Amino acid sequence: MKKRTTLASIDVGTTKVCTIIAEVDGSGGLRIVGVGITPSNGLHKGLVVNINEARESIRDSVRKAEQACGYKVESAYVGVTGRHVTSTNNRGVVAITHGDRLVRRDDLKRVLSCAQNIKVPSDRRLLHVIPRGYAIDGQMGIKNPVGMHGFRLDVETHIITAAVTSVQNLVKCIRSIGLDIEDLVLEPLASSEAILTLDEKQVGVILADIGGGTTDIAIFKEGSIWHTAILPVAGYQLTRDIAIGLGLPFDVAEEMKKRYGSVMPVYESKSETTSAISADGHGVSYQDLCDIVRARVEEIIRLILLEMPRSEYEELVPAGLVLTGGSSNLSGIEALGRDILRLPVRVGVPTTMTGISDILRDPAHATSVGLLLWGMKHEGRQLWKSRGLLRRFLSRIKNLFR
Numbered sequence: 291m292k293k294r295t296t297l298a299s300i301d302v303g304t305t306k307v308c309t310i311i312a313e314v315d316g317s318g319g320l321r322i323v324g325v326g327i328t329p330s331n332g333l334h335k336g337l338v339v340n341i342n343e344a345r346e347s348i349r350d351s352v353r354k355a356e357q358a359c360g361y362k363v364e365s366a367y368v369g370v371t372g373r374h375v376t377s378t379n380n381r382g383v384v385a386i387t388h389g390d391r392l393v394r395r396d397d398l399k400r401v402l403s404c405a406q407n408i409k410v411p412s413d414r415r416l417l418h419v420i421p422r423g424y425a426i427d428g429q430m431g432i433k434n435p436v437g438m439h440g441f442r443l444d445v446e447t448h449i450i451t452a453a454v455t456s457v458q459n460l461v462k463c464i465r466s467i468g469l470d471i472e473d474l475v476l477e478p479l480a481s482s483e484a485i486l487t488l489d490e491k492q493v494g495v496i497l498a499d500i501g502g503g504t505t506d507i508a509i510f511k512e513g514s515i516w517h518t519a520i521l522p523v524a525g526y527q528l529t530r531d532i533a534i535g536l537g538l539p540f541d542v543a544e545e546m547k548k549r550y551g552s553v554m555p556v557y558e559s560k561s562e563t564t565s566a567i568s569a570d571g572h573g574v575s576y577q578d579l580c581d582i583v584r585a586r587v588e589e590i591i592r593l594i595l596l597e598m599p600r601s602e603y604e605e606l607v608p609a610g611l612v613l614t615g616g617s618s619n620l621s622g623i624e625a626l627g628r629d630i631l632r633l634p635v636r637v638g639v640p641t642t643m644t645g646i647s648d649i650l651r652d653p654a655h656a657t658s659v660g661l662l663l664w665g666m667k668h669e670g671r672q673l674w675k676s677r678g679l680l681r682r683f684l685s686r687i688k689n690l691f692r
């Protein structure tokens with residue numbers, strides 16, 4: 291890019307690829323200057339299934355974003371999702387051995403590397419090791435222990451791993467169009483950055499990004515990540531149900547879903563009557579369409595609930611469920627969620643940016659906006675990673691000779 295005060299993100303979704311280029315202003319705010327959205331090909335349930343098709347979709351999206359602002363993207367934050375992603379919580383403990391018993395940055399590094407000392411099979415790679423909280427001499431709930439005194443430092447971490455091959459395919463697509471990857475970020479973590487409030491994360495909340503191919507879940511408690519999961523069911527399956535159930539071509543079913551789809555029982559719906567509706571020359575009963583949509587969305591919400599402990603989930607997540615992703619545009623989805631969970635439910639739309647952000651004010655863009663926010667938050671830290679340093683050094687040399 292022209293200068294280092296720009297960031298880019300690429301959300302390679304099952305239905306669309308969205309590239310965003312943003313300028314970071316002096317106060318750390320983001321100004322969106324370029325957006326490129328293209329339909330995605332070569333992806334299924336969040337995974338690359340055809341490298342050539344996926345690469346072309348990504349290339350088109352990046353080109354569009356570049357044309358909008360005149361910047362050249364050299365590297366980007368990229369989202370990862372898919373059923374291959376798994377997560378676990380792990381602990382690390384170290385002794386503080388300095389004479390003054392003061393916790394230093396080095397101790398933090400030591401305890402984190404101790405916590406990630408789990409056996410990762412060779413076909414999986416570590417995606418994130420996120421500290422959830424520290425304890426000094428048994429005193430829990432410490433967010434930043436540097437500068438405090440103690441004999442023993444504990445850390446609770448959330449560890450996320452992904453299948454090497456699935457990640458490699460995505461990395462290959464991005465690299466083959468000449469781009470570097472700043473960081474690979476699990477998509478529900480990115481969406482959370484754009485959608486959840488600090489309060490919600492503190493009291494406990496579930497974020498569910500219901501996209502085209504996957505429903506990405508992140509549960510937060512006491513300001514930290516508690517659980518992440520990816521379900522391989524979302525908007526695509528909804529459309530397929532409609533196509534099969536009502537005997538429609540897939541494209542017509544998709545159009546019907548977006549235009550008329552609702553999860554409200556028909557007698558509560560104000561917009562349409564219970565009569566026939568049509569799209570592209572095909573007519574179906576409004577009630578039949580809504581019955582199919584409601585059944586599948588209800589199933590998705592119940593699957594989200596299964597990610598919670600069987601009992602007392604109300605105490606774990608009193609802030610309830612925040613829905614995002616394109617499929618959360620379905621009318622009546624908040625009310626249906628409240629009926630099932632008996633907790634607050636809202637639909638989250640990314641709003642925290644300036645610039646040409648109007649087109650991004652849709653739940654479908656929670657991940658792409660969240661990737662940028664994640665990038666901004668972690669950029670300083672990323673510089674300390676040796677691979678980041680080396681890559682940046684090589685990239686500077688490359689630029690000198692350009």
Ligand SMILES: Nc1ncnc2c1ncn2[C@@H]1O[C@H](COP(=O)(O)OP(=O)(O)OP(=O)(O)O)[C@@H](O)[C@H]1O
Binds near residue numbers: 305547618619
């Ligand atoms: N108004 C609407 N009503 C119902 N569904 C909608 C509406 N608008 C978009 N969708 C659905 O949202 C889905 C796309 O959402 P999104 O853009 O978040 O997915 P994605 O990021 O491409 O996929 P994924 O994250 O699952 O890989 C599609 O299935 C689409 O049919």
Ligand SMILES: [Mg+2]
Binds near residue numbers: 303304501502615
């Ligand atoms: Mg998505």
